Amino acid sequence: MERNASSQHALLVDARRAEVMENPLQMYLLGIIISICGNVLISISLNVQKYTHLRQAERGSKPYYTSPVWWFGVVLMGVGEMGNFAAYGFAPATLIAPLGCVSVIASAIISVVFLKETVRASDIFGGTLAITGTYLLVTFAPHSSVHITAHLVQYYMFSWQFLLYLLIEVVVFSVLLYLYKRRNVKHIVVVMLLVALLASLTVISVKAVSGMITESIKGQLQFIYPIFYVMLVVMFASCGFQIKFLNEAMKVFDATEVVPINFVFFTASAIIAGVVFYQEFQGLALLNIFMFLFGCLLCFLGVFLIARNRPKRKEPDLNFIRMEKIPRRSHTDKVQPEAKTLAYGALAAKLMCSSAVQTDAS
Numbered sequence: 280m281e282r283n284a285s286s287q288h289a290l291l292v293d294a295r296r297a298e299v300m301e302n303p304l305q306m307y308l309l310g311i312i313i314s315i316c317g318n319v320l321i322s323i324s325l326n327v328q329k330y331t332h333l334r335q336a337e338r339g340s341k342p343y344y345t346s347p348v349w350w351f352g353v354v355l356m357g358v359g360e361m362g363n364f365a366a367y368g369f370a371p372a373t374l375i376a377p378l379g380c381v382s383v384i385a386s387a388i389i390s391v392v393f394l395k396e397t398v399r400a401s402d403i404f405g406g407t408l409a410i411t412g413t414y415l416l417v418t419f420a421p422h423s424s425v426h427i428t429a430h431l432v433q434y435y436m437f438s439w440q441f442l443l444y445l446l447i448e449v450v451v452f453s454v455l456l457y458l459y460k461r462r463n464v465k466h467i468v469v470v471m472l473l474v475a476l477l478a479s480l481t482v483i484s485v486k487a488v489s490g491m492i493t494e495s496i497k498g499q500l501q502f503i504y505p506i507f508y509v510m511l512v513v514m515f516a517s518c519g520f521q522i523k524f525l526n527e528a529m530k531v532f533d534a535t536e537v538v539p540i541n542f543v544f545f546t547a548s549a550i551i552a553g554v555v556f557y558q559e560f561q562g563l564a565l566l567n568i569f570m571f572l573f574g575c576l577l578c579f580l581g582v583f584l585i586a587r588n589r590p591k592r593k594e595p596d597l598n599f600i601r602m603e604k605i606p607r608r609s610h611t612d613k614v615q616p617e618a619k620t621l622a623y624g625a626l627a628a629k630l631m632c633s634s635a636v637q638t639d640a641s
Contacts, residue, residue, distance in 0.1 A: 307422050310370025314378045317362025320355050322385035327352030330394060368427070368489035371559045372482050373571075374420040376549030379542060380409045380578040387585050401584045409581025415574025419567045421559050427490020429504035435556050436506070444555045452476045467536055470528040475544035477521040479552040484514035486557065539586040543579050550575070 331349040335341070343349050366375050384406050390396040425431065435441060455473050458464040487510040491501035501507050528537050553559045560568060 306369045310366045310368070310375065311378070311417060313362050313369065314366035314375050315381050317359040317366065318379060318382035319385045320359030320362065322382045322389060324352045324355035324359060325386055326389045326394060327355065329390075333394075364485060364489055366489075367482075367486040368493040371421045372486045372553035372557060373550045373559045374416060376482060376553075377416050377546045377575050377578055378413065379546065380413060380582050383538070383542065383582045383585055384409050401587060405581040405584025405587075407581070408577045408584065412574040412577030412579075412581060415570055415577065419570040419574065421563055421567075425557075426494060427487060428494055428499065429491060429501045429506045432487045432491070432510065433504075433506045435558075440558075441556050444551075448476055448479065465531055467528065467532050467540060470524055470531075471537070471540045471544050473524045474521050474528070474541060475548040477517045477524070478545045479548040480513055480517040481521060482549040482552045483556050484510045484517065486553075488514055535586050539579075539583045542582050546575060546579070 328343075328349055331343050331346050331352065334348075335343045335346065363375065387402055387406060391398050391402075452473065455469055455476075459469055459473065488507065491504075491507050491510075495501045525537070525541065528541075
């Protein structure tokens with residue numbers, strides 16, 4: 280009896296998987312366009328916020344969050360992220376995640392055109408590699424996507440492939456977290472691996488939630504199933520912890536290191552999650568898989584070359600002190616301390632010398 284029920288359930292799931300969206304090519308292209316537009320908006324947002332920070336630093340007036348331009352950038356960021364979220368409902372996760380390199384390319388172009396940053400040979404070469412890789416991704420990625428329903432997500436969640444993958448991920452995450460928290464191992468690879476492992480759960484849950492919302496809009500209500508809310512909780516929780524570890528990485532390491540490593544690790548984890556959970560490579564020709572992975576490699580190299588040797592953030596110079604810190608001094612200039620004197624700085628040393636000369640003369 281149980282065997283018949285399980286076989287009927289398997290047949291139902293196979294039928295679901297075999298059923299692709301109406302006009303699959305149109306839906307596939309729609310997902311690509313939405314993802315590209317979302318990533319372009321994100322890059323515009325980042326540069327708008329960067330421009331606001333630079334302008335406020337030059338003027339030295341109000342905080343950046345009082346500027347309408349900065350809030351315009353925040354709104355653009357939200358719209359871009361919503362576009363990426365929606366794209367997972369129309370195209371495979373293994374394609375949407377690598378398209379994040381579009382944001383890096385667009386950001387480099389906007390920085391050169393509007394923020395007047397210097398064009399480097401590595402920028403041009405890296406952009407060429409990334410664009411070539413994006414073309415290969417779009418051409419050789421899986422071109423069909425199944426209807427993401429609550430029943431299908433539940434079936435995928437209890438498949439042996441995903442359970443094994445989840446077990447390995449939990450073990451690796453626990454070991455890395457132990458090294459990071461208890462052993463105080465602050466290597467960038469450890470932190471970014473923690474982010475990547477959380478990102479794989481984010482990709483799985485985002486695609487599930489986005490797909491079920493899409494099905495609900497089309498008339499098949501999915502909000503009545505508990506699995507929708509389970510995935511919603513996983514999505515917010517994994518996003519929150521992912522942002523937490525990413526911010527910790529940005530505090531310790533420079534953005535020129537974090538950006539390319541995060542892109543590579545995030546994309547790799549998203550592809551693995553899409554292959555294991557949603558089985559998106561099933562039925563794909565070996566040549567398509569090879570060219571798709573080659574396109575990912577080109578995108579990785581392109582992003583690395585674009586982000587490499589970018590100007591680092593300026594840290595405050597610890598060899599300078601403010602004059603207002605000196606007792607009975609109200610000046611706001613900075614003076615450089617002398618290494619061989621107990622005085623506060625060069626100016627103070629000269630004042631002390633002059634006063635000593637006057638004492639001797641008297």
